[in-house]
Amino acid sequence: xxxxxxxxxxxxxxxxxxxxxxxxxxxxxxxxxxxxxxxxxxxxxxxxxxxxxxxxxxxxxxxxxxxxxxxxxxxxxxxxxxxxxxxxxxxxxxxxxxxxxxxxxxxxxxxxxxxxxxxxxxxxxxxxxxxxxxxxxxxxxxxxxxxxxxxxxxxxxxxxxxxxxxxxxxxxxxxxxxxxxxxxxxxxxxxxxxxxxxxxxxxxxxxxxxxxxxxxxxxxxxxxxxxxxxxxxxxxxxxxxxxxxxxxxxxxxxxxxxxxxxxxxxxxxxxxxxxxxxxxxxxxxxxxxxxxxxxxxxxxxxxxxxxxxxxxxxxxxxxxxxxxxxxxxxxxxxxxxxxxxxxxxxxxxxxxxxxxxxxxxxxxxxxxxxxxxxxxxxxxxxxxxxxxxxxxxxxxxx
Numbered sequence: 001x002x003x004x005x006x007x008x009x010x011x012x013x014x015x016x017x018x019x020x021x022x023x024x025x026x027x028x029x030x031x032x033x034x035x036x037x038x039x040x041x042x043x044x045x046x047x048x049x050x051x052x053x054x055x056x057x058x059x060x061x062x063x064x065x066x067x068x069x070x071x072x073x074x075x076x077x078x079x080x081x082x083x084x085x086x087x088x089x090x091x092x093x094x095x096x097x098x099x100x101x102x103x104x105x106x107x108x109x110x111x112x113x114x115x116x117x118x119x120x121x122x123x124x125x126x127x128x129x130x131x132x133x134x135x136x137x138x139x140x141x142x143x144x145x146x147x148x149x150x151x152x153x154x155x156x157x158x159x160x161x162x163x164x165x166x167x168x169x170x171x172x173x174x175x176x177x178x179x180x181x182x183x184x185x186x187x188x189x190x191x192x193x194x195x196x197x198x199x200x201x202x203x204x205x206x207x208x209x210x211x212x213x214x215x216x217x218x219x220x221x222x223x224x225x226x227x228x229x230x231x232x233x234x235x236x237x238x239x240x241x242x243x244x245x246x247x248x249x250x251x252x253x254x255x256x257x258x259x260x261x262x263x264x265x266x267x268x269x270x271x272x273x274x275x276x277x278x279x280x281x282x283x284x285x286x287x288x289x290x291x292x293x294x295x296x297x298x299x300x301x302x303x304x305x306x307x308x309x310x311x312x313x314x315x316x317x318x319x320x321x322x323x324x325x326x327x328x329x330x331x332x333x334x335x336x337x338x339x340x341x342x343x344x345x346x347x348x349x350x351x352x353x354x355x356x357x358x359x360x361x362x363x364x365x366x367x368x369x370x371x372x373x374x375x376x377x378x379x380x381x382x383x384x385x386x387x388x389x390x391x392x393x394x395x396x397x398x
Contacts, residue, residue, distance in 0.1 A: 002124060002143060005153045006032045007314045009141055011129045011167050012160035013037075015046075015105065016282035016299035018112035018123070020158060022060045023307025025119040029314045032152065033116075034127035034143060036161075040113065045186070046105040046296035047213060047221045048200070051090065052382030053297040054097040056304050056389050063097070065111045070103035071216040075199035076380065078363065080356070082248050085204070085363040088377050095383060100200055102215050104188075105296065132157050132170035132278060139277050156277045156310060160303070163266065165284035171275035177268030177287070182208065182225040182349070184290065185233045185241065187260035190219050194251040202291065202348065205245035206356070209291065209348030212246065219258055223290050225349060229262040265289055267342060269334055273327040281306055286334040291344035292380055294337045301382070301389045302330050308391045325391060333388040340379055 008024060010017045013035035021033045049066060057063045078086040091098045113123060130142040138155045159167025168175060195201055197214035208225035215221055224241045226233075239254040246252055266287040273280050282299030309326040312318040347363075350356055366372040378384040 002034075002127070002145065002150055002152060003032060004150075006030050007155050008032070008310055009129075009139070009152060009154035009157045010034070010160055011141075011157065012162060012282070012284070013040075013123045013125070014160060014162070014282065014299075015108055015112060015296055016303045017158075017160035018109065018116060019057070019060060019300050019303035020160065020281070020307050020310075021121055021123075022062070022112065022115050022119065023304055024311065025116065025121050026060070027307065027311035027315070029311050032124065032154070033121070034124045034129060036126070036128045038126045040106070040109050040125075046108070046293070047102055047215060048293035048297075049101040049103055049108065049300075050293070050297045050380065050382045051093060051095040051097045051099070052386055052389065053300050054101060055095055055386075056301050058096070059304055060115065062111050062115050065114075066103055066108065067097065067101060069107055069111070069216065070101040071197075071214060072099040072101055073198060073200060073214070074099055076100060076202070077199055078202045078204070080204045080360050081245065083360065085360055086367045086373070086376070088373060088380070090377060090381055093377060093381055093383060095381070102200075102213060102221075104215060108296075129161070129166055132167055134276050134278065155314065156279065158306065158310075159278065159280045159284040160282050160299075162283045163268070163287050165280065167278055168270060168280055168284050171278040171280070173275055173280065174271045175268045175287075176271055177266055179264055179266045180225075180289065180345075182227055183229040183262055183264045185222070185224045185226045185229050185237070185260065185262060186290075187222045187233060187238050188215065188219050188258040189222055189235075189238055189254050190256040190258065191242075192251060192253040192255070193220055194247050194249065200293075202344070203245050204348045204350070204356070204359075206351070207244050209345065210241055210245040211291070212242070226262075231262050233257075233260045233262060267338060269331070269338060273331055274323055279306065279310075279323065279326070281330070285331075286338065288338045289341040289345040291341050291348065294341055294382075297382060298334055298337050301333070305330055305389055305391060312391075329388045329391070333385045336379075336385055336388075
């Protein structure tokens with residue numbers, strides 16, 4: 001049986017839901033974490049954790065475990081096939097974590113789940129949340145587990161339940177934006193890769209973008225746009241994508257696809273992150289292109305900021321209106337991320353020979369300017385948005 005009452009109900013136990021649970025455990029706030037899936041995911045999906053995310057996650061006591069398991073990379077390049085356009089470095093950034101950390105999402109989730117267990121918490125899996133009803137004093141949510149229904153009263157409900165969020169629908173919050181025209185291929189592969197395993201590479205080509213990133217176990221993450229991608233792209237599909245968009249000199253041999261998938265992404269932002277006692281974070285609040293690897297990172301920082309806000313309100317240290325500070329910080333951050341990911345995707349998928357040539361000239365010129373490179377490094381690492389991850393001091397709250 002699930003508890004009948006709690007302070008906070010978290011719907012969705014992906015990385016963002018688990019991070020919020022850790023924050024609330026550390027603050028001593030009673031909460032319930034549920035997820036509709038019976039088991040955690042075993043595929044990697046998101047694979048990069050940026051510097052600002054790791055800096056923020058130190059508050060949850062998980063950054064050291066992540067860096068111990070991940071692969072630290074200093075370089076990120078943008079190329080038009082064989083032509084280098086932009087070369088970025090992260091090893092001199094103002095952070096305790098001056099690198100891109102390659103860590104498959106299932107490893108990130110395992111580390112977060114172990115932290116929850118050490119704090120005495122539990123993830124309630126196989127639990128589906130229905131419509132959330134707000135009352136004067138709290139919320140009522142019907143949860144279903146193993147065919148049994150049970151209503152749970154919570155002071156607040158947080159939707160960490162993805163792009164098709166039940167909580168967002170219950171809150172009546174619109175999810176403004178649209179779907180990308182192309183589908184995306186995502187795969188982890190064993191292959192011979194001529195650029196080695198020391199950088200993340202984003203390739204532009206007339207047929208679309210492809211990102212190649214090394215992973216800690218020696219495999220490579222491949223993300224690419226593809227018209228009408230098959231549900232499970234085969235090894236030959238991935239080989240063809242890399243042959244058409246990667247280095248043209250040869251030497252690319254895809255030996256085995258560890259796993260692969262197709263997905264269609266959206267460019268969307270929730271109109272608001274809060275309606276009364278219902279709050280949104282992560283993919284329930286924002287969705288965008290994988291260019292730049294920002295999605296999970298933005299959601300994890302959402303969780304830490306929201307955890308601090310909820311802890312203050314739940315413990316009577318601040319009024320409920322303090323929850324508006326969460327939105328005031330995190331929605332502008334998501335808007336910046338959507339802009340960055342959208343611009344990278346638009347540049348990568350640009351049509352027309354002369355437009356592509358002009359793009360390449362402009363990017364090469366920007367690469368020669370230290371200030372321009374630094375600004376892009378700060379944006380990709382999340383450090384340019386660091387101030388949007390800090391709740392104001394209690395004395396400044398209403």
